[in-house]
Amino acid sequence: MTGKWIGAFLLCVLFSLLCVYLAGWQMDRKEAMDYTNSRIAENYEAAPETFAEAGGNFERMDPDLQWQPVEMTGSYHPEDEALVRNRPHNGQVGFEVLVPFTTEEGQTVILDRGWMPTGDNNTAPAQEVPAPPEGTVTVTARLHAPEDSTGRQSPDGQLPSIDLTDYAQRLDYPVQQGAYGIMASEDPSPAQTPQALAAPEQDAGPNLSYSLQWYAFAVLIYVAYGWCARQKVRNDRLDAQLAAELEEYYGAFYDEQGRYIGEDDEAVVRRRMEMIDDMPRHMKAIVRPKPARKRRGVTDEEAEDADLDALAEAEAPRRSR
Incomplete structure (x- = not known):
């Protein structure tokens, strides 16, 4: 693991700690609001x-x-x-x-x-x-x-x-x-009075959901780090495969003594090699070998076509007689 990835992991740790702190802060606000609501519920309609x-x-x-x-x-x-x-x-x-x-x-x-x-x-x-x-x-x-x-x-x-x-x-x-x-x-009650103030609202607020979101972020940052690390390993493996394939391909243009034996112009071949070497990392994905896809199961249409082909092959000798 390089220093770059170690540094990125430390940043993930710091970010997750910040998320945990903010989640706790939101939970404290929720508890304070719950306390206020409890005071309203218990005291507002209490006997004087x-x-x-x-x-x-x-x-x-x-x-x-x-x-x-x-x-x-x-x-x-x-x-x-x-x-x-x-x-x-x-x-x-x-x-x-x-x-x-x-x-x-x-x-x-x-x-x-x-x-x-x-x-x-x-x-x-x-x-x-x-x-x-x-x-x-x-x-x-x-x-x-x-x-x-x-x-x-x-x-x-x-x-x-x-x-x-x-x-x-x-x-x-x-x-x-x-x-x-x-x-x-x-x-005694006067004939006219100012408008009575409304009863206080008992609102739970969004603090609980905010707290859960911050906890989720604290976990997801490690999920994102793991996904990026997995992609890095995969890309490195494919880059190595690409390098081996290119070496094999361009190696066919030179003999063991390093003499050019290809049929095309050597300058053109060298330029192709330099283009691959100078290609930015994000562009190399274009020429990077594609992972072999797992073959999906045979569909009903494909099975039907196979049956028809087999039937046609079976009838062909009969027609030739």
């Missing part, structure tokens, strides 16, 4: 917990309680309402409405009351945002982790993302920044 039981998650979010409903009683701060820009909903872009809510326990959390479509200029909602209920309200909201800062600026009263740290800096009182609540219900 009280603020005393789960309210601490608004300060420090437990990932296992994502989408868990929490029931709390308190009052809104409508004067500090904020609109989150560029929020998709049912194929449209609009705003999500955030309002601070102070519970009876004295802690202020941020609630997402729903979605509003944009107007013609995309800088404000298409209609006036419905006000939250006044006075004491009992709400049920689902826990959700905050978003990261986008680093973008936004007009007064608007936010580029649900970054609770950014929102808290715009308020004159402290708010919990570990999580916010997505509105599920309000009591």
